[in-house]
Amino acid sequence: xxxxxxxxxxxxxxxxxxxxxxxxxxxxxxxxxxxxxxxxxxxxxxxxxxxxxxxxxxxxxxxxxxxxxxxxxxxxxxxxxxxxxxxxxxxxxxxxxxxxxxxxxxxxxxxxxxxxxxxxxxxxxxxxxxxxxxxxxxxxxxxxxxxxxxxxxxxxxxxxxxxxxxxxxxxx
Amino acid sequence: xxxxxxxxxxxxxxxxxxxxxxxxxxxxxxxxxxxxxxxxxxxxxxxxxxxxxxxxxxxxxxxxxxxxxxxxxxxxxxxxxxxxxxxxxxxxxxxxxxxxxxxxxxxxxxxxxxxxxxxxxxxxxxxx
Numbered sequence: 001x002x003x004x005x006x007x008x009x010x011x012x013x014x015x016x017x018x019x020x021x022x023x024x025x026x027x028x029x030x031x032x033x034x035x036x037x038x039x040x041x042x043x044x045x046x047x048x049x050x051x052x053x054x055x056x057x058x059x060x061x062x063x064x065x066x067x068x069x070x071x072x073x074x075x076x077x078x079x080x081x082x083x084x085x086x087x088x089x090x091x092x093x094x095x096x097x098x099x100x101x102x103x104x105x106x107x108x109x110x111x112x113x114x115x116x117x118x119x120x121x122x123x124x125x126x127x128x129x130x131x132x133x134x135x136x137x138x139x140x141x142x143x144x145x146x147x148x149x150x151x152x153x154x155x156x157x158x159x160x161x162x163x164x165x166x167x168x169x170x171x172x
Numbered sequence: 173x174x175x176x177x178x179x180x181x182x183x184x185x186x187x188x189x190x191x192x193x194x195x196x197x198x199x200x201x202x203x204x205x206x207x208x209x210x211x212x213x214x215x216x217x218x219x220x221x222x223x224x225x226x227x228x229x230x231x232x233x234x235x236x237x238x239x240x241x242x243x244x245x246x247x248x249x250x251x252x253x254x255x256x257x258x259x260x261x262x263x264x265x266x267x268x269x270x271x272x273x274x275x276x277x278x279x280x281x282x283x284x285x286x287x288x289x290x291x292x293x294x295x296x297x298x299x300x
Contacts, residue, residue, distance in 0.1 A: 061189065064189050065189070068189065068192050068193070068196075071196070072192075072196065075196065075199075075200075150237050150239055150240065151231075151239065151262060151264065151266050151267045151270050152231075152232055152237065152262070153262055153264055153267070154232065154261065154262070155261035155262075155263070155282070156261075156263055156264070160261075160263030160281045160282075161263045161264045161265065162263050162264065162265055162267075162268055162281065163281070164280070164281055164284070164288060167268050167279050167280075167281060170268055170269070170272060170279075171272060171278055171279060
């Protein structure tokens with residue numbers, strides 16, 4: 001092996017070392033993480049999904065506000081005749097019909113987010129299988145503890161866990 | 173307890189839409205002295221500043237939840253007798269039990285309808 005003027009071996013002239021099992025594992029892991037596309041997810045796809053959810057929420061709110069406005073206008077109508085009331089009813093009914101279009105837009109946005117989540121679920125599942133990494137134990141944060149102590153669970157999927165009749169029985 | 177249609181009612185929810193819906197339903201029932209608050213803290217400030225005869229509150233709000241508001245009311249000698257109806261999407265058994273233990277007069281699960289609201293108010297104030 002060549003030596004430099006200080007007597008140390010010259011790395012440029014050193015023979016290539018054999019790839020170890022660890023080198024191969026690191027390469028495999030790197031490829032698996034790359035397949036997840038974390039850069040694209042965090043810089044583009046997830047911000048876009050959040051923007052879609054925010055827009056859906058805003059459009060739903062706008063739609064409901066218009067519906068409530070029409071309802072309040074109807075409740076406040078003082079018509080001198082049935083025909084006059086009918087005219088007022090038709091005007092507000094049209095507002096309500098038009099406002100209901102929010103469901104179409106919000107639905108399309110939510111569908112986009114659902115597709116991203118399904119894709120993300122696939123990619124994460126493949127990563128978990130390829131790496132064989134086990135999840136770390138969940139550590140309860142202060143926010144988690146507060147939610148648990150104040151019974152903050154949010155609306156249940158599939159309807160209320162306890163129905164009104166059962167609640168009434170508990171309060172009687 | 174007789175019902176006075178002019179009694180001041182405080183509706184507490186962080187969703188303006190829900191407040192608007194409840195206010196409209198209360199007006200349909202004949203009540204028109206209605207106020208609102210967006211969370212427990214604002215509600216408590218209002219309750220300590222003026223008289224209300226009924227509180228209708230959501231549970232899940234920040235920085236103070238409706239559950240915490242209820243605990244504050246029942247722990248305050250000046251406010252503890254104000255009737256309190258919880259209207260919430262929090263529908264686990266633990267929520268209902270906690271609300272009852274904390275002194276809620278009644279508990280309505282979202283989504284709810286006008287007859288249910290009237291029934292719960294009737295159970296507190298009598299027929300109207």
